[in-house]
Amino acid sequence: MTDKEFKKLVSDALKDLPTYFKEKMENVEVVVEDWPSMEIAKGRLLLGLYQGIPKPKRGINYTMVLPDKITIFKGPIEFLSRGNENSIKSLVVDTVKHEIAHHFGISDARLRELKAK
Numbered sequence: 001m002t003d004k005e006f007k008k009l010v011s012d013a014l015k016d017l018p019t020y021f022k023e024k025m026e027n028v029e030v031v032v033e034d035w036p037s038m039e040i041a042k043g044r045l046l047l048g049l050y051q052g053i054p055k056p057k058r059g060i061n062y063t064m065v066l067p068d069k070i071t072i073f074k075g076p077i078e079f080l081s082r083g084n085e086n087s088i089k090s091l092v093v094d095t096v097k098h099e100i101a102h103h104f105g106i107s108d109a110r111l112r113e114l115k116a117k
Helices: 003-015 019-024 074-081 085-103 108-116
Strands: 028-033 048-051 068-073
Touching: 003 028, 003 074, 003 085, 028 085, 048 085, 068 074, 068 085, 074 085
Parallel strands: 028 068
Antiparallel strands: 048 068
16 A cells, blocks of 8 residues: 555544544644554554643643644554555554544553443
């Protein structure tokens, strides 16, 4: 899949978010990178990464700060999907939602609980 096609999937996933979340997202940038530059535990893949201050932890003095950053990693998603376009799309949507949940202060543990229900 080309970079342009992959970025379109990410863009579409953002557009398809419920209006409530789109309206509440503040000071966050979503980018695509090929692979994580940080070291990941052996046997693990990082599909996305949220870096910033979750909205619930932003205080009254939250001003003049750089945007939070959500990175979606193309390489690991394509690897897990084995090049299957439907699987890539599904993983992109799940990863975008997962990282946006972190922007709203939802932990990995809570996401696992919600997914189990």
